[in-house]
Amino acid sequence: MKGTRDALPGRSRILGDARSFRPEVSAEIARQAHAIVAGIAAAHGVTAEVDYSREFVPLGNDAALATAHEAAHRAISHAELVDVPVVIVPISGRDPMEQIQWAKRRGLNVFAETCPQYIALTKDDLKGLNMDFEGAKYVCSPPPRDHDSQEAIWQGLRDGTFDLFSEGVSKGRISLERFVALTSSNPAKLYSMYPQKGALVIGAEADITLWEPERRAVVRQERMHHGADYTPYEGMEITGWPVRTGYAASEGVVQDARGQYLARETSQRRF
Structure with missing residues (x-):
């Protein structure tokens, strides 16, 4: 998909610096994806053609989660059509997780990643953002969600929905072995670096x-x-x-x- 980023239409920026894809650009990306015969596709920001609206920022809401659900399904479907693995990053709530779990049950090569902010922060940290710089410090994309989303992410870390990242051994949320797998072994295996990386063995x-x-x-x-x-x-x-x-x-x-x-x-x- 070389050249796709440079081919974005002139009005393809939101909030001053975030790239956005108009529908025709997303269609072109999908068309070019059919030329892929091997490799790993990483899906990030596939909800970008959703029109910018103040009700979508800075706080996360149910509508934003619904678009994440749809985007995850679309990325998985495209990857299945061209028979390539896909990594969906980053996951912040339950809705896209359901699509990833659905794909894994079907035996598809779908992998997911989450980040520390989605288990350490919530949308409450963003309150007061319009006039308070402290709130601006918590801005990320996608934004932190609510406490229910936090618990859903933790469950995903335990049950294997996520293949990358973790925290929480000391609180008994996950085992030490699971922590090592999420932070070291799994990424090395996913990117074909194992056992040179991600293992304590002779020769690594x-x-x-x-x-x-x-x-x-x-x-x-x-x-x-x-x-x-x-x-x-x-x-x-x-x-x-x-x-x-x-x-x-x-x-x-x-x-x-x-x-x-x-x-x-x-x-x-x-x-």
Whole structure:
């Protein structure tokens, strides 16, 4: 689908910087998808042709979830037609999850991902956004939903609906083994990097994080490694913290990182 992004119509922006697809562009994307014979399609933002309306932003609502349900079904159907796997990202509520579960029951190669904000934040964090910058710190796409959606996401992490990401071992929501699978093994398998990545076996790349499960810490912006000058999780108390990291290097394994972020070059190993 090379060139599709550059071919977007001139009026294809919403909120000043978010790309939007008009229906004819979505149709062209679908047409080009039929040329795919192998690979993984990642579906993100396939609800974009829904017209911009203030009632859809900044707070999530039932109508927005309904479009996510429809978009997930459409992405799955297109992937089935051309016989390719599809990754649907990110999932924020129950409606699209139902479509993913339906596809998995049918044996389709459908994978799903969620993110920390959908189990740590709710739409209540966005209240007061129009005049309050604190609310703006919680904006993401799709937006955080309600507490019922949070519980649905947790259930999906437990039952295998999601193949990537997790948190919550200390609260007993998921097992330690499930945490490792969601954060390491599953992504490596999905992107054909296993067992070079995502496994503690002889011959694998030694990208290792040692985790202290009982250590309590407070999230602070100065500890973060990202491009923003704030974090929506500021002041959040958590249990479990990385205390040492290591990674494979030409001279062996670096073992003195002491929990700090390590920038590294792209692996030269071919997967």
